Amino acid sequence: MVDMEINIVSRDTIKPAAAATSSLHPHQKPCNLCIFDQLIPTTYVPMLFFYPIIDPNFNLPQTLAHLKNSLSHTLTQYYPFSGRTKDNLYIHDFDAGVPYLEARVECRMFEVLELQEIELLNRFLPFHPFCKETESPDLLPLVAFQVTVFACGGISIGISLSHKIFDTQTANIFLKSWASVSRRDHEEAITSNPNLCQASLTFPVSDNLPQKYLAFMESMWFEEKKYVTRRFVFDAKAIATLREKAKSELVPNPTRVEALTCFLWKHATSASRHGGTSRRASAVAHAVNLRRRLKPPMPDNAIGNLFLWATTIYNPSDTGETTDELCDLLQLLHESFNGLDHDSLDALRGEDGRRAIFEYLDQLLEWMEILDPTPEIYAFTSWINILDEVDFGWGKPFWIGVMGKVGHAFRNLTVFVNTQRGNGIEAWVTMDEKQMSIMEKDPQFLAFASPNPRIMNV
Template identity: 25%
Template sequence: MSSSMVSILRKSIVKPSSPTPISLRTHSLSYIDQALSHMYIPFAFFFPKPQQQTITNNISQAIQTSLSKTLTAYYPYAGFLRDNASVDCNDTGVEFIDARIHCPMSDVLNDIENSQTIVFPNELPWRNSYEKLAVAQVSRFECGGIAISASLCHKIGDGFTASKFINDWAATTRDSNVKPYAHFVRDSVIPPPENSPPLPTPVILAQTQHCRQKRFFFSASKINSLKAMVAAKTGIQNPTRTEVVSAYLYKCIVKTREDSNTLRPSQLFQYADIRPLALPQRLAPTSAGNLLSTFCISTTHDDDLDVARLVADLRNRKQVLYGEDMIKENELALEIYESTKGGQKPYEGDGFDKYFFSSICNLPMYDVDFGWGRPMHVSVPMGPFKNFILLFGNKSMGGVDAWVTMEEDHMAALEQNEELLQEFTST
């Protein structure tokens, strides 16, 4: 869908409604923050036409006003990166774009994998942010439908932080008496190594050339069947939907890459939230910032691809991760730092095909309500690189949308995977 179908009505800068206190003007970045790139985390929310005309007439102003209030709590997003160790929280503000899209919203939703970038500023999704650390856009369609997109710098916070920001923003729009709150952990929880200079800024560019994105829907009933099978074979109590969907989808993906019936050595990397860890400084479950790491499992033989075995391996690796001293080590941060220092891309080389799974199944993305109801659809643009799989809680109870980005030929093979087609509905 061409960007010529978008008319930019106005661009503006939204600043926090209250100035950031002097004591918070310098936001020190943690070791994980420093290891991450400036890449945006992008989300898009699609809403049907509001029933009340007064909402439609005042939507842009109402959203900007609530965004201004929300930024008082999420003040680092309204600043700028002083260097790779700190953010100057000087209330510079975030960019806000009001746009008109010259087609009905159904045209985008019917081709969501290819068309959703139209509700973001041109070429923005997954780009590295060097000026504004947050960009928001409200897009109104010819049918009266509304899309709201938010792109938040990963250097400031992870997917959990982005989700909380957006939900707080929506709640403040819905009720002006709401007072958003965010506690940024800064560098007190996972500080850089003692007496070490700031990490060099990693420039990790989105790479999706020759790639395609597809959404695979896993219903609650199919997920429950997988959970029961895994529990029966392994004795694992309450396997999660993230574990069983990751294992099953990974198996299908790897099987499509067999060379003459020989399995290619592969690895499944899972991003993990470390908020549940018993760190020396006790974290609130809603702490903001980048509180994540990774763990991985490897497969080299067909027997390794048994779904129950994969789930058991994932569970074991997660328990090992949660048992480590995360103050001294963070697998994600160390990998990015070491590879960048050596002039490589993170997780490059060593002969394994690598697949990266990130789950936001438990984040309340479909609870986002700006005052005219919950979204009919929530999505993310293709990216940021090939072999990236984002697991998204579907609006149907207990289901999962798997947004898969892979090279075109690999995706074509996956779409013909008989086991995947037989067991699950692909949309």
């Protein structure tokens, strides 16, 4: 029996390096959010990194002390992350600091990974993932850490990132910066310094953001249901086959993520309609990084929620059919991606852009009122080709996990993560429990998806 009791041995608050405190004085002016930050409800995104330690000369106390010290120095450059939000407009109080927990568990890392019980993963995170945070957001930290040491020296780093300021790329640049400082790669640390102002200058906040938009966005993120999270792995062969099935004359070379998104969309809606005659519309909302789609492109180190949801809807009542070819769904998805081009995004810049964003939200509100019943919404986000380089000096992560279970109120969400071996993709799927129980028994789904295989094998 594996002892999975995790003991918190210390709780600290890490602040920007004391030696650099004086350099923060010029920055006491609050750091503005951008309008996309404003519109996102306060909730924590989880990320988990597992590192086996096999070096017999590994000095654990020294490593743990250095990890905290390197985080403090990293926060000197990323000082907004050490602050607190104010009135959903800006970040201030940069000396508030970030929670930092150290924990011990009396079992080996590979014993935990062999259990294949992803529900246990939340024990390695400082905050519960994707909860509807009801506490005043002005009091909540923007990021928190839990470093857990396993018997025989393996280490996991669990991170809870507030979606109020972190999108995936922001998390990526910050974690890579911390890792480069930790392994004393000063050249990379300098080149990855953050751009703190570009997002708010390009997409400024609204001093009088209408409450109806905040309420609408919260309803899009959270819905009371009994959700479960499952991990499915698609190997390289399965992905190649699905890409072949999904291609068409209009989209001759679909990406891996596009093919998997539509495959999951297809089977999720099929599970929803199982045993009934429901023709309820379904929609996909796929997170798209805006930085390189803007003209001129915004730098990768621009922090903030610089993404939009590429949305598309399939309404069976329009076609009179309730089954869909993969290639048909992929064409719909591809069109939604193409719609986020630099011309359409340029219209969202500045004061005029804010009005365009409000008009877009009004259209969505109207759209949701017209469709009866309201469509099922499936959200997707990709962590493919990022996060793999988060090397603190002990090598790349052996495995990147996401979470065990979301809060009781959330939405259908799939997170795509690279397998660390074999060029496959892990899909972390959160869905209504009844719907999930149908999909994970569907033989056509299981012909391509492997449910929670041994982590040692992927």
